[in-house]
Each structure stands twice: as C-alpha cells, then as structure tokens.
Amino acid sequence: MVKNMLATEEYKIEFRKELKKFEYFMQIKADLIAKGISVKNRIAEGSAFNTKQIHLYQHHVATHSSPIPEDIILYPENEVIPKTVISKLRFNPDSEWYLDYEKGYKLRNDKKREEYSVTPTSPTNFDNQFIQNSPLSSIVQKLGIDVAGVIISNYCFYFKTKKECRFCEIYQTHKSHKTFTKATKPTKEIIDGLELAFQLDSNLKYILLNSGNIISYDQTVLEFIKIAQGIKELKENRNIDLIGILMPPENFSLMDEMKQAGFDKVYFDIEVFDPSLFQIIAPGKAEYGYKRMLSALEYAREIFGKGSSYSSFIYGLQSLPMDLNTSTWDPQIENQKALEAVDGLLDRGIVPLYCVYHYSGHNQIGPLILDAEALFEFSVQYGEKVYTSGVIPRSRDSVVYSSTSVTNTLLNDGYNLAKLKNLCLA
Template sequence: MSIHIAGGPAADTVSTDEGRRRQAALAELLVDLQAHGLRVESPIEGRRGGAGPSDSGQLWVGGYSLTVPTDNATAADSPYALKAEDDGYGIYRDGERLADAHGQARPRFYDLQTADGIPYWQIGLLHLDSFASTVVQTCTYWGTADQCTFCGIELSLEAGRTIVKKTPEQLAEVALAAKNLDGAVDVTLTTGSSKAPDRGARYVARCGHAVKEATGLPVEVQFEPPRDLEVLDEVHDLGIDTLGIHVETFDPDVLARVAPGKAHTGIERYFETWERAVEIFGKGQVTTYVILGMGEDPDLTIRGCQRAIDIGVYPFVVPLRPVAGSLMADASPPDAAYTNRINRRVVSYMALRGMYSTVAKAGCARCQACSGMRALEPLAAQGAL
C-alpha cells in the first residue's frame, strides 16, 4: 500500500481525483494503525492504563491527531513501524515510507507538583492538545457483576499513577499550567459512575466550572444519564460547553454482556437524556462513544448512530482498544476494513445533516485522536464516500 502522505488536511485536500485518492488512503491508514498498532523504534509520549486512550502513543499522522496502540501485544506484532527522522518521524511498512508523523514532547507541566507534593501528572494528563482527567477514579460498578468489561478506570489507581479524587482547585491549578506551559486548547473531564441520583454529574461539573474560571478553555464533562434530567440544566448553568454521555453500543445484547450496569439504564434512556441535553447545549455539543469490535450488529450500530445524529448527538465511533488488566484484555481490535466501513456510513450521514467535528467546542469529538472519522470528513463533504 503506497500512500506517501505529507503535511496536514488543507482546505483543497480533495479538490482533485488524486487528492481524494490520497485522502482516502490516509483515512484507511489511520484506521489500520488503530487496528494493528505501531512498533515504536524511538520513544514517544503516551500513557498506560486508566479510563482514556490506554497503552497508546500520541501522534499527529499526516496532520491528523491519533492515539495508536504502542504498548501491547498487538503493537508488538504490527506491520507498521515508527522511525525517527531529522524532522519528526515517518510511518513505515515493509521498509516503505507511508506518512509523516510528529510526536508530542513530554508536557512541561508534568514536572510540577502541588503545594502538598502531588505531581501534576497524577491529577491530569495532556492528550496531544487536550487536558484530560478522571476526577473520581473509582466506579460503583467496579468489581461487581455490573462492571464494564472494556474499562480500566481503577487500574491506574491501583498502580499508583493517579489519586482517587481530584478537587476543583487542584484541577484548575493543573489545567492552567497545561494551557500556559503546553498549549492545551480544551479540557475533558470524566468520572467513574456514582450511586447518587445524579450519577456524579454535579461533582464533575463543579470541577469543570473551576477549570473554566481559571483557564477560559472550553470544557466537556462526561457522566451517565442522571435520574432527574433537570441536573443537565445545573451542569449547563456552571458554564460547561459540551457533554459526553456514552452508551458504548447500540446493540442491546452486546450492551448487556459488556456493560451490564449501563444496560440496566437502557438505551432508550440514553436517547431521552440526549434529546434533553441537545435542547440545552445545542446540536453537536453532546457526544456518545460507540465502540466497534465487541460483536455488535453493524446494521443496528449504523441505525443507532443515524438516530443519534438526527437529534443532534455526535456519535464518536472508535475501535475497541483492549486495556491490559481489564476484563477484555485478551480481546482483539476489530478488523480495519470493518471499522472503515462503519465510519464511512456514519460520516456520510453526518455530512448530509451538516454535522462535522469542527462543530464540537471541546472533548472527544473535538480532539478526534481515538477515531478515524475526521479524515473522512473532507470526502464526505464532497459526496465522495
């Protein structure tokens, strides 16, 4: 597969047949890297464990942000290699250079600590250009029959890489340093689920409010559907810009198997919550993760994404990223062709509805590094998918 991609996604990327061919090849490469991982011959910044893009390196490939497995068995056997060059890196397969890549330097704020001695990196991390933190590193489902099998939220806590609960003041302090020292452009705050009726929404929103007051950056907070949907108004009143309310899969049988706690909530309750959230936060400012590769029915998945798009929700489609130590640690990522097929259907439908990643003010849909969707948007905008 010869691609030879250089530079970023310019406005005229797909203005010619050759441009469209190159863009399609780049989009396929990004998905293939997420499926097969990347053998890293020179160190790059990344992260292990936790609730985010685990066991992954963080890169810009052909101008697109990307998290790609670098620290697991999949990556060790990958046909792709990252090689250091005079100006950044190159992505190679079988000795052939396919694309430019640029890494993220170790964030400078990681070398700081709070007045009581907590390293800043235990409070929040930089995911390329986004500051992110799990504000409460425990979950009511963890260690029970309702535990999400793909999740590793408490693994980084057990390994001593974070603290159990971050305060609004700590997060504001560290996020400000991430902005000033390392150029963070937005903030994503998630949390383990709580037994409380608000499912932890109020606390993560308080944290988001403190961060926004200190930094002025747009903020996304993520939580499960609260029992009382008026909680969404409270979250909005705290100045939060976007919400992540993640159903994970639209296949009810798969949801019951991989996320029993969420299955108790029910997929229809997610739709009810999203509808109210879109009324408050606006179209494209509410997102849901949709994980591929867990045995889901692809037709159900596409229809669920289309229904979400129709009410203004951005379905963030990602391949399964098995987390070492999780209940799905031995699972395999989905085949790249399957992921690309779903991505094309979803991104095409989003383009018909005028929904693009550039609409999102903050969060996963803004960052896009864990998905291959953004590279398809220029093609979808021209009806070339």
C-alpha cells in the same frame, strides 16, 4: 477560502490530489488504531515528545521498554487541505508498522515497502510541574494538540456491585499503572492543575472532564459542576469549550445546572446500541435504563443545543453474540450494526460518536482482532451520514473538538473527508 480557490481548474486538480493523500493517511491511521505499532529503540535519540500513557490506552498485553510518543501527525494541514490526520499510538510488538528514528521520525512497513516522515505532537512540560507534590501530568493529560483531559475518578461504583461494563479497564489499569496516588482526584487540585496547564500550553482550547461514577449519579454531576464553577474565569478568559463525559443524573434538572455552570457539551455514552446486548455488556448502565439514557440525551439536546448532546458506542462490540464470544466476529456484520447505531442516534437528534475497542489484559471480553480496512470503510460511511444529517452546525470544523483532537478514532477524519468531498463536488 478553499471554495473560492476551487474556482480555478488548476486548483481543483491539486485539491483532488491532496484529497487522495488525506484519504490514504486515514487508511494508515485505521491500520495503526486496529493493529497498533512497534518501535525501534533508537527513537529515543529524537527530540522530546509526550510519552505513551499505559493507563487506559494500551493496545497489547505486552509492555514496552522504549519510550513511545502519545500521538504522531501523519498528514499535516496545508494550504490546499486545511485538515490534519493525527493518530494515537498503541504498542503492539507484532504490528507490521513500526516507528523508527533516522534523521527524523519514520513510520515504516517493510512488508508493504512503505516509509513516511512523521512528527510527534509537540511536548508539554507537565511532568516537570507539580500540584500539591503530584506531577501535573498525573492530573491533566494533553489529548492530541488542543484538549486538556482530566479523569476525575478512576473508580466507578459499578465495580463494587460487580456490574461494571464488561469492556472497562479504568480501575484495573489505574491499580497496575498508578500515576495519581488516589483513585479520585481532589477538586481543588483539578482546578489548580487546569489553570497551570493552560498557562503552560497556548494551544489548548478544550477541557474534557471524564469520570467513573462517584457515590451516585447525581453526586457525580455535582462534582463536575464544582469543577466548572472553579474554572469559570479561566474558561471565559481563554474562550474554552467545556465538555463532560459521565452518566446522566437521576434528576434531569441537574443538566440545567451543568449548563449554567459553564458546560457546553455532554456525552452520555450508551456503549452498545442493541438493547439486549446493552443489558449484557453494560449491566450497571442497564439498571439506570436504556430508554432512560436516550431520554436523558434528548433532554440534553434541548438544554445544550443542536450538535451538543453526544453518545458514544464502541466499534468492535456492536455485533457480538450474547455470550460475548469474539472468535466468530465478522467485520462486515460489525459495520452493519455500527451504522445502525449511527442512524438510530441521528434519528433522535443526538450526535453519535464511536471509540475503537482495545484490550490490554484487564477486561471481561478479551482479545478481538479488528479489521483495519473495515474500520476505515465504516469511518468513511459514518462521516458521510453525520455530515449529511445536518446534526452538526456547518460553522463547526469537526464533529467534536477539532481535527487535531480525537486521535484514537477516525470520527473527525471521516466527517472532514465527507465535508471535503462535498466541497469538491460543489
């Protein structure tokens, strides 16, 4: 539809104008992700929103007393650009950007003299619903607009052997900001929770299952399979995309069983692409084996199909020295190393994803001051590389989920920008 409309010169002018706005709000999103946001207490006067979850998603060691929305829509889709820029919020009392409420929500930056009307994503009522006396929100979290996320276990056996990933905060933040009483959620409560969440929210289209390692790699996969089998009817009735983030099994044939159980896509996250740095930052995963993880991803590519085998790395950590000293971190070197990771995964037919490093006082690497401009530049180049590689089927709207889903990174935004620019040049 958009392509047909581009046939008129008038529409081409309007399209390019909107494309510049889309790109600028991507830059603001990069700023918010890299530097966080502060808040004015009066935002509580506004309408209801899903409040910020500290566990896993904090930006700063400081805590906040005022409620903060989980996500805000910076650029809503429209007739010209049918894509959305939506950003996760992380609290940072020192950020130049702050959220205010004055006849609507305002994103402000006094230093830049900028102000934008923004909209928090529509709230769920998960806090008011219960599964076995536990709030639904402690079992299922809404991510962005259309993803139901479940962390099966906040514990990982790497912690027992002191070989946890050096950036990981999953267990410590669970202990300090516990929302569910046990580290590992019972399978039945997860299944019941997902069924209730989809009854309550018609926008949900995806289920993301994530977990620390439970007992063994194969046992973790078997837990994922049990849940998939338990929601089979729900998945079929609502045409849900089911995604799993976990370590690959020892027995690769369990991936075939995941596919048979209903999984559509898998992530096996390599975290750091350089093999030597991987050994230091992810010592538990290193025992499984760097080359073996790549082999598992290639096996998954054949089982789940084109564009359905993913591996994520952490932007910010790719260029660290072997002593993990962050004081000499250089954003341009980081971009170079991160793009090498993108190319290396694409060469294997694996879809590269990235998340952005953050520190809230609970990991072994410590604070790292990111450069928002460099993050934006990387995201644009990332999107162009992934789009032109053809690893994502052209029928898909985004790299993973939808453009309204992945709010804590710019991977879908960069991909959509490349797609829109390509359309503009066609």
